[in-house]
Amino acid sequence: MNTPQLQDWFDALDATWPGRAVHALGPWRIREGAGGGQRVSAATTAVGDVSDAEIAEAEEFHRSLGQKPLFQIRPGQAALDARLAARGYRMNDATELRAAPVTQFTPPPRLRSIMHWPPLALTREIWQGDHIGPERVAVMERVEGQKTALIGRDGNDADRASGAAFVACSGRIAMLHALVVLPNMRRRGSANYMMCGAAEWAQDHGADWLAVAVTQANAGAAALYTSLEMPVVGDYHYRSL
Structure with a gap:
């Protein structure tokens, strides 16, 4: 039995705990949470880094949905993590998949x-x-x-x-x-x-x-x-x- 790859775990996480909608915006997938918590309200990207302009677009879209800007950082995204920290974003809820x-x-x-x-x-x-x-x-x-x-x-x-x-x-x-x-x-x-x-x-x-x-x-x-x-x-x- 082959062990699933990293992306398989995240795909299962998204499929078994979905937001009300997922919006594609440039490099982002922005979840519309409808009050269901962080996991279904966060923006994610498949790339390691994005520009400040692209972050600003995601922030604006979050607000248009009536929710605060929120980003989920996955493995291999240290550059994005640092860019968000420089913009004043705080880290919270470090989570493990087991x-x-x-x-x-x-x-x-x-x-x-x-x-x-x-x-x-x-x-x-x-x-x-x-x-x-x-x-x-x-x-x-x-x-x-x-x-x-x-x-x-x-x-x-x-x-x-x-x-x-x-x-x-x-x-x-x-x-x-x-x-x-x-x-x-x-x-x-x-x-x-x-x-x-x-x-x-x-x-x-x-x-x-x-x-x-x-x-x-x-x-x-x-x-x-x-x-x-x-x-x-x-x-x-x-x-x-």
Whole structure:
């Protein structure tokens, strides 16, 4: 099984967490986020650097959409990163893409990870408690192709909901988003069960890999993905005013 290339991971990231629209402007792809967060509101480019004039055009277009200028910086774009820093843009949310083959995960015990679509009221309630509101659920609803929400069940009490997540497929890659474990249910195995359940679902729907995006500041999540032997396969960060 061949490992996907760097661009494959980013293509899957875009396909499984899409903005309301993506606008082509010169070297840019500018996402229209509709309140769905940074990832669906950022401008990206496939080149390593652009001119100040092209940056100014992207800034103006962002504002025409009613959103603040925001750029996602991917590997190989150090020159663009430096140019934005010189214009006063601050770096935030350094993020890692982590992934592993779906066959690497152990299927969870029965009823520890329950798949369903559309999201149940309970799933939405769990997400809302972690600031994943209607705008981000709308992002999930825009995904084309195979997708599912899931509810986790506590490792000590299978009758209690412990968390929720969203998974979607893009070709050989399934990506998990919006993983939330309720505060009083943490460190009891639920996140592990949800990840393993997501991998099982992904395999059943034709994917070879399960991937996630996690901020470097989220030490707890990073520890989980390290324990699941999901190495870093890519990274990005944002520049904002």
